[in-house]
Amino acid sequence: MASLPVQFSRNHLSTPNLSSRFRRSTEQRSFVTLVHCSARENGDDDVQGIKKSLFPPVKELGCLACAALSAFTLTLASPVIAANQPLDLRFCDYTNDQSNLKGKTLSAALMSGAKFDGADMTEVVMSKAYAVGASFKGVNFSNAVIDRVNFGKSDLKGAVFKNTVLSGSTFDEANLEDVVFEDTIIGYIDLQKICRNETINEEGRLVLGCR
Numbered sequence: 001m002a003s004l005p006v007q008f009s010r011n012h013l014s015t016p017n018l019s020s021r022f023r024r025s026t027e028q029r030s031f032v033t034l035v036h037c038s039a040r041e042n043g044d045d046d047v048q049g050i051k052k053s054l055f056p057p058v059k060e061l062g063c064l065a066c067a068a069l070s071a072f073t074l075t076l077a078s079p080v081i082a083a084n085q086p087l088d089l090r091f092c093d094y095t096n097d098q099s100n101l102k103g104k105t106l107s108a109a110l111m112s113g114a115k116f117d118g119a120d121m122t123e124v125v126m127s128k129a130y131a132v133g134a135s136f137k138g139v140n141f142s143n144a145v146i147d148r149v150n151f152g153k154s155d156l157k158g159a160v161f162k163n164t165v166l167s168g169s170t171f172d173e174a175n176l177e178d179v180v181f182e183d184t185i186i187g188y189i190d191l192q193k194i195c196r197n198e199t200i201n202e203e204g205r206l207v208l209g210c211r
Contacts, residue, residue, distance in 0.1 A: 086110060094119045166190060176200045181207045 087109040094101060096118040103123040111131040118138045129149045136151075138158040146161075148168040156171075160180040167187060176199045186194070186208075194200070195210035 089114050166194075171197055174199070176204070179204055184208070 087106055089106075089109055089111050091113045093115045095115050097116070098120045101116070101124060102120045105125045105127075106129055107125070107127045109126065109129040109131075111129055111134045113133055114131075115135045116139050117135050119136075119140075121136075121139050121144060122142045123144055124141070125145045125147075126149050127145075127147045131154050132150055132152040133154060134151075135155045136159050137155055138160075139156070140160045141164050142160055142162040143164065144161075145165045146167070146169050147165070150170050151174045152170060152172040153174060154171075155175045156179055157175050157177045158179065159176075161182075161184045162180060163183045163185070165185045167190060169190065171194055174197065176194075176197050178201060181204055184207075191208060191210075195205065195208060200208070200210070
């Protein structure tokens with residue numbers, strides 16, 4: 001996995017030790033494995049995803065049942081398995097979850113259509129995740145490392161990125177209304193891209209230093 005760029009800014013302040021912080025954060029996180037939460041009508045497609053998980057094949061698995069299984073997997077998954085498999089959380093519902101996501105590593109996670117509203121995602125490491133169209137309303141991302149995540153068209157209203165590393169992540173057409181960017185660590189180029197999002201309120205733009 002490529003390390004984060006060495007030169008970042010904490011709202012324009014230099015933090016050259018960021019890459020070492022990212023490595024330490026990654027080493028300390030719990031790991032996860034593949035769980036398939038898609039609830040499409042085509043059961044055959046679902047089976048292909050589930051076959052690779054820790055659980056036996058199921059012809060039709062509803063999202064609620066799968067969410068329970070994925071919560072179990074997030075807690076007990078083997079680091080060896082996690083290193084070789086992505087985490088499929090598409091259409092899962094982690095609304096108000098306060099324990100299963102906190103401090104976890106979500107590398108290359110597929111999160112489209114999933115709901116994380118009100119969840120505690122403090123200290124998570126999200127790298128190369130695909131979260132287009134997901135809902136993160138009110139999610140607490142404090143002290144998290146969010147690297148190269150696609151949040152396109154996602155709803156992050158009221159999310160908190162306090163003391164959070166945001167590197168290479170995109171927010172095209174995402175809802176950033178009332179998002180808290182206090183002490184967010186972000187590169188200058190990434191900052192310029194975020195500042196182009198018109199849903200950020202005046203307070204958020206002031207904290208970020210948008211011009």
